[in-house]
Amino acid sequence: MLIADSLTFEIGKRSLVKDISFSIRPGELLIILGANGAGKSSLFRLLSGEKMPTRGHIQLHGKEIAAYTVAELALKRGVLNQQNIVNMAFTVMEIVMMGRYPHYSNSPAVKDIEIAQQVMELTGVIDFADRSYLTLSGGEQQRVQLARVLAQIWDVPNALLLMDEPVASLDLQYQQQTLAIAKMLSKRGFMVVSILHDINLAGQYADRIIMLKNGRKWYDGTAAEVLSSKNIYDVFEINSDVYTNPRTLKHFFIPRNVSLNINSQ
Amino acid sequence: MSKKVLLYLVLIIALFIASAFSMGLGAVKIPIKEVLIILSKKIGLFADTPVSAQYEGVLNIVRLPRVAMGLLVGAALGISGTAVQGIFRNPLAEPGLIGISAGASLMAVIIIVLEVALFAGLSNLLGYYLLAFGAFSGAGIAAMLVYQISRTDGKSNVATMLLAGIAINALAGALTGLITYIADDQQLRNITFWMLGSLAGATWETVLAIAPFVLIPVLLLPRMGKALNAFSLGEVQAAQLGLKVNQIKRNVVVLATMGVGAAVAVSGIISFVGLLVPHTIRLFIGVDNKHVLPASALLGALMLTLADMLCRTIIAPIELPIGVITALLGTPLFLYILIKDKKKLVL
Known part of the structure; x- marks a missing residue:
């Protein structure tokens, strides 16, 4: 079990993560969505133990992350970094x-x-x-x-797997393959937390989705609960149309064109 | 037999052959057979075979310490080069290029000038220990400086690393130049020898003085192979694999600079060994530090023994500084790596 309790992370006067709480159980695949600068990567660094939260606590299997030695942590969780x-x-x-x-x-x-x-x-x-x-x-x-x-x-039983944009440079086949692996591991009792940019990929695989905006947790729930045109607009400021996959009956979203604000004199 | 075992065997055999030949070379040529007999006598073999007293004397007083020095300095430079490249996560990090040797030599020069002023002479073992310690600390300070400067966000930047090396080389060079103004003639001669690199100063005393500073890193660094491998993934990634990154960094830098400092203290700046040696080893057995570290010590020792033979014979009876030979071999390789990896070095 991973419990994040009112996490706040500040650098200087800037708050990158503001009062975020959630918990996940073995068997869950959690996907974090959010626009650039929403605080995804900062939250990720807190969860991986790379950075210490300014306020708040993270518990892994009932013990504070900070109380583990790096060697102990290495036997409990794996981290796939973006770079x-x-x-x-x-x-x-x-x-x-x-x-x-x-x-x-x-x-x-x-x-x-x-x-x-x-x-x-x-x-x-x-x-x-x-x-x-x-x-x-x-x-x-x-x-x-x-x-x-x-x-x-x-x-490792009930291990924690953290992935920061794991599909960024992968082709279509391996995007699916990577998420399928994540899903399979969660079914084996892992706790998987992944940052993604692709809303539809998230909707396809996530047991649960957290949407971040301005460092705060904006929405938290299953794909059916949180993925809607309104919520996507709230978080990404983009209009999209919702369609239903006739085979799986899951929703998917296609963004509408954006109009560029160029001042023509 | 695996490639690795084969490489170790070849290196060890070559090391013995090269050392024996090197002991025979010089103003007084000693036939290889005589060299072997005199050496065997030391372990009680061939006790009754007569040998020339002159040969025995030259071998004991001149050649043996010189060859021993070459082995020690070469092993130190080879293994330290590999270790420094591991910490900087880059095959171009050579102790000479990035200013570590210059830092060591600056401290050595300061100590020569000060020590002679304070204790009127630098001839005893204690003096050499002091020199080695000084060079070690100079090397350590330079290494930490370049490391801090070239690092952003836990990643080290190649261009900044090399530029910082240029700056530290220039600074150390300028300060060394400044000190030459207050040095007397004898000290000046010593200092010049430092800048070019030479094994000519080898005596049993200098060999004894640096032996521990070389043996400690040569014995301990190969144990850090796994850690240095993980380091090449990145500092953050290494920590995620359970390594105490700061502690490992400190230990490796201390051990590597101890080796470089000891080498510089007695033989001056012999550059490019730390680049040539690991690169050659990696061509044969790949980049796993578990094997590259010990093999680098062996090849470093071999390379310096061979280079020393060359510089004593090319224009005999005059002796070329050994640093000239290693730089002649090393710079083309450095340029080759630069050109080969040009695309990857673009930032």
């Missing part, structure tokens, strides 16, 4: 094995290698396991990073 810059020519396998580092001290056990292979297969990177990470495309690199994070928590 991953690697300058050394590690092979894909070596990068994925780094995800197992918290689990072994000197040499990997057979189990560690098996898990690395499983997650590489799942993320579709096993075919270039021996290639240098530096020769891969942006999307392939992102899948390797996902594999590394999955390797880290694969065998």
Whole structure:
């Protein structure tokens, strides 16, 4: 169980996160939506333990995040960051094995290698396991990073998986694949929190959606509860039309054209 | 046999052969057979075989310490180069290029001038320890400065790192120049030797003085291989994998600068070894620091032994500064990496 209790995060006089509370249980896939600058990434850094909240508390499995050592935390949650810059020519396998580092001290056990292979297969990177990470495309690199994070928590019960825009540079197939993996893990008892930009992808997979605006939690509920043209306008300031998928009966949204405000003299 | 084991074997064998040949070279040429017999006598073999007293003397007093020094300095520079690149997360971070060696040499020069003024001479072991410590602290300060300057948001910026290195090299050079004005003739000669890099000053005393400063990093840094691998993902990512990032950074910087400081203290600035060595190793066995670190120590020792042989023989009886050879080999490689990675270095 992850509990965020009235989180506030300030840098100088600017409040990036304002009084946000929520909790998620094992088995839940939570997606966070919001415009640029809404506070998604700041909230993400608080949840991952990278930054300490100015006020408020985060509890993971009944214990304050701040009370865990970094080593303990590494055995409870995996984090897929938005930016991953690697300058050394590690092979894909070596990068994925780094995800197992918290689990072994000197040499990997057979189990560690098996898990690395499983997650590489799942993320579709096993075919270039021996290639240098530096020769891969942006999307392939992102899948390797996902594999590394999955390797880290694969065998951890009720692990927390945090993902910051995991599909940003992925093609359509792997956007679906990544979210499907997240969904599958949540069904296995993981708690998954992901930031996304694509409302429809969120609607397709989320058990729950939180919409942020100006650092505050604006809406919180299931896709059916919170995704509406009105709410999308409130948060993204964009008009959209709602359609219904005839097969799944889920709603999806198509934004309308925006008119640019250019002063023509 | 895996590639890695093969590489270790080749390096160790080459190291023995190169060392033995290097001991034979010089004004007095000692045949390799005699070298081996004299060395064997030290461990009690061939006790009855007669050898020339002159050969024995030259070997014991001149050649052995020189070769030992080359091995120590080379191992220190090789492994420190790899470690520094691990912390900076970049294969271009060479201790000489980014000002670490210059920081060490500045402190060494200050100590030469001050120590001679205070204690009238720098000949005893204590003096050399002081020198090594001084160089170590200079290296440490320079490393921390470049690191802090080149880092934004937990990422280190290559261009800023190299530019900060230029600035620190220039500053250390200027301050060293300033000090030469208050140095006397003897000190000036010492200081010049520092700037070019040479193993000519090798004695048993200097070897003993730097041995611990080299052996500690050579023994401890290979244990940080896993941590340095994780570091290459980024500081934030390394912390998410359970590493105490600040503690590791501090330990690696202390160990690496200890090696560079010791090397600079007795042999001056020998640049590009920290670039050439790890790069060559990575061509053979990849970038896993668990193996690149120890292999870099071996190849560094080998490379410096070979370079020292070259600089003693090319224009014998005159000796070339060893720094000239390493720079001649290292700069083309540096330019090659720059050109190859040009696109990636655009910010």
